[in-house]
Amino acid sequence: MTAPHVSTRRPPTIALCAGEASGDLLGAHLMAAIKARRPDVRFVGIGGPRMSAQGMENLYEQEKLAVRGFAEVVKRLPEILKIRTGLVRDLKRIRPDVFVGIDAPDFNLGVAEKLKKAGIATVHYVSPSVWAWRRERVKTIVHQVNKVLCLFPMEAELYQQAGGQAAFVGHPMAQVLPLDADQKAARLKMKIDLWETVFALMPGSRVSEIDYMAPLFFRTAKLLLKRYPSARFLLPVATAATRKRLLEILADDEFTGLPVQLMSAHADLACTAADVVLVTSGTATLEVALCKRPMVISYKISPLTYAYVKRKIKVPHVGLPNILLNKGAVPELLQRRAKPKKLAAAVAEWYESPQDVAALQQDFHDLHLLLKKDTAALAAQAVLAEAGVAETEAV
Template sequence: MTSHQPPANRPLTIALCAGEASGDLLGAHLMAAIKQRCPQAHFVGIGGPRMLAKGFESLYDQEKLAVRGFAEVVKRLPEILKIRRGLVRDLKRIRPDVFVGIDAPDFNLGVAEKLKKAGIPTVHYVSPSVWAWRRERVNTIVEQVNRVLCLFPMEPQLYQEAGGRAEFVGHPLAQTLPLDADRDAARRHMKIEPWEPVFCLMPGSRVSEIDYMAPIFFRTARLLLQRYPSARFLLPVATVATRSRLISILHQGEFIGLPIQLMSAHADLACTAADVVLVTSGTATLEVALCKRPMVISYKISPLTYAYVKRKINVPHVGLPNILLGKGAVPELLQDDATPAKLAAAVAEWYESPQDVAALQQDFLNLHRLLQKDTDALAASAVLAEAGIAAAVPEAAPEAV
């Protein structure tokens, strides 16, 4: 293996690759934490708008990587592979002090493997869901990267048993979102009356998800509006591309006139202000849980992708809150069950059951406490340690006498 020898007389260079909106958020937080210790650090690779706002140098358009599902990836595969080859080539030339792949394991682990063989230290930030499906990936991952940073407490042991290095750094959302989600304050901020029925729609952070889920969610909103004529709907938007697609769908005849308010980001504010959230399965479900709001989880993908995924899953739930709580705390309406009538009925059941909501909020508070660590600092320490910055790990605070 080639030894890691970055060019002399240049600032610490950290390569990051975030393939979608949730990775962009993690990347931005990681950059901020690293800059606190190494203000001159330079960041390069692939990132989104939050990372770019912090001075990130993105070599390729992040949106081109934001696809999901087997059938969808196949259509875009030549373009994705071309970007991956280009990124590996560019980073071998740049020779960063460390490469951090943020989520998007199908893309990033292949990049990490090639860079590790070229003598560049590699970290994967966010363990794939190896505890849920395709557990055999663990053995491959420990060969591809030097270290895995895990967001959930049950993950590190799987890598350690396979001879790898991994640590639980907590979940960044649990660090940034308050334990006490103040619904009334969120409504005052948005000028929403306390009595108004408010529902948050979260159809996904990728254009491909929007295409599947937004029409279903909008038809659900229409049914809820019949039941609650004064209802309003909040829809936080992750990217410019998803906003454009959502506007296009809302201009279709059946959806014209729906009281849906598109919001640039601010998903936490929209969730906290809502009575109930209708959300596509993914990281967003955890954000809703940490905002202590009842939700209905849904998902619909191509039949080909669904048939493949269903055979590989070995957990009883797909929504992160249900998985982490070890029970069906919130309903999951997937694939053929993802109909507007069923979704509207499930949302209405939460809206009309305040006692059930109160019990759920206590479960979500316990979950929040479990996941709450100084995630950004822990992740930054691990990344800087791999980059050879020995002083990266902060000293433990002295114990009180």
């Protein structure tokens, strides 16, 4: 009698690394789409709570990588470099079929370069802003990774022109968020009356951002409360660490009695329910746009970091909605212009200008259509292809 055949082939192993909350969301969607094609897949690397819920085996804590700006990174550089060295060492031992760096290019591209040299396929998911500044990075990135997955339509062509492989996969938020945002339904879910004045505050997803932006936003909220005494403020919280820091800041005597409601995630719900959103520049601005809400974009970083970045920027806007629409659709109050009085005035102008809001919402609707693709599916197909893993293989 012939002994039954037992396959010794290991399940596909995909390594991923997401350095912050926005990357965690992208990674979770990607993982779900990959599992739909290969339920036997193993995921290892660095991710946040959403990726962990999808089955990520975390080798290091994501929060330790969530720092921003040149000056801030310098302070944490030894720890970050230690994690990068350890991750490369661990992944060389594990030998995943592919490594996917999700955003965080300063960290992930260095990891990808070393793994590619070791014969491991590499994909970078989310192009750095090469179209905005430091365009010379394109040639370097082409050598560091096998393929770049781009969220915006103008990015893929830059890599292809440099001899690299790249694909526009759309933005996952444009797929997940409804094309027609329903403010009434959002307020009903949150038990907020339609007549109430509601502002959303989004000071950032990292503790370092919270330290800069939350006090500024809370001072702005105090001014808005004077103008609109019945106003309430919604603040979606990305991580336990940011919640802790926000509660510490709100406990200060300066902010006693400020009606700020902290929400665990659900940024889309907070944005949709709000009349106007005050938001820190970054991925969150796109989420606000896809929720079709008027916004005021602000940002403050250390003077050293700002001086460095300002010299490198090659586009007239920093907010993603303005960049993608190629116009100043929403105000940007940055650095020295990021003052409570200016921010409060800009928020109030939106609140008191319904015709302007209606025109902005049409722009955001068109933008949504441009970015709406089956992003997670396209990204999953590209990742499995680079891994050399068949989607239809029996498991």
